[in-house]
Amino acid sequence: MTTTTTIDPEAPLGRLVGDHPEFAAVFESLGIDYCCGGDTSLRRACEENDLELDAVLERLATIDSTDEVAPAEASITELVDDIVETHHDYLRAELPSLERVVRKVARVHSDAHPELEAIEATFLELQEEVTHHIADEEETVFPELRTLANGASLTAPEKRRIREAIDHLESEHDAAAARLEEIRTLSDGYAVPSEACTSYRNMLDRLELLEEDMHRHVHKENNVLFPKAERALEDW
Numbered sequence: 001m002t003t004t005t006t007i008d009p010e011a012p013l014g015r016l017v018g019d020h021p022e023f024a025a026v027f028e029s030l031g032i033d034y035c036c037g038g039d040t041s042l043r044r045a046c047e048e049n050d051l052e053l054d055a056v057l058e059r060l061a062t063i064d065s066t067d068e069v070a071p072a073e074a075s076i077t078e079l080v081d082d083i084v085e086t087h088h089d090y091l092r093a094e095l096p097s098l099e100r101v102v103r104k105v106a107r108v109h110s111d112a113h114p115e116l117e118a119i120e121a122t123f124l125e126l127q128e129e130v131t132h133h134i135a136d137e138e139e140t141v142f143p144e145l146r147t148l149a150n151g152a153s154l155t156a157p158e159k160r161r162i163r164e165a166i167d168h169l170e171s172e173h174d175a176a177a178a179r180l181e182e183i184r185t186l187s188d189g190y191a192v193p194s195e196a197c198t199s200y201r202n203m204l205d206r207l208e209l210l211e212e213d214m215h216r217h218v219h220k221e222n223n224v225l226f227p228k229a230e231r232a233l234e235d236w
């Protein structure tokens, strides 16, 4: 099946990916930030990244759409379940395992590649912050959003607390994005040195996958779940 929808270049990236989850891979490959930069229009993002808008539109119009339900159509409860099962569970399994590889590669290869020590330090900071962040979401904000979705009426202070918690989570998303950007820069875009051993390659591949997954994850929260929660808060 091919996407036949006319794509509005003035639409914000977050909404485009919300309506067409399959666009995420294209934006990812072009280096377009659609998660924390989800409010930016496609036209502006193309300008900022020196990309031909028409070429990007053409590429988006011809990719196959998936059969999955666009997150934009999912309910708050479905979104929260999907985020926990798809992204939080992945992070819980991946981060400790990737940590071992990052530490090992830095220990063995930092003489020849001094940037590996900075990659290790940045990764460890990211790991600690993200681990804390997802636990915080699951213990406080997500249960409150489930309550909201179930139609419970909330007091004004409760609503204010949820809004403040969402703002805080969004600022942590920006911080995580900055750390991932730093790792990308330090590794020269995950470039594999010619003499790299299997562990070194494996580390770079997995760091890149981590970045990709974080972009999808943050997109679902910033551009789909939180705006939906905001609308639900306004309705009560």
Ligand SMILES: [Fe+2]
Residues within 6 Å of the ligand: 083, 087, 088, 134, 137, 217, 221
């Ligand atoms: Fe999350």
Ligand SMILES: [Fe+2]
Residues within 6 Å of the ligand: 133, 137, 169, 173, 218, 221
């Ligand atoms: Fe988050």
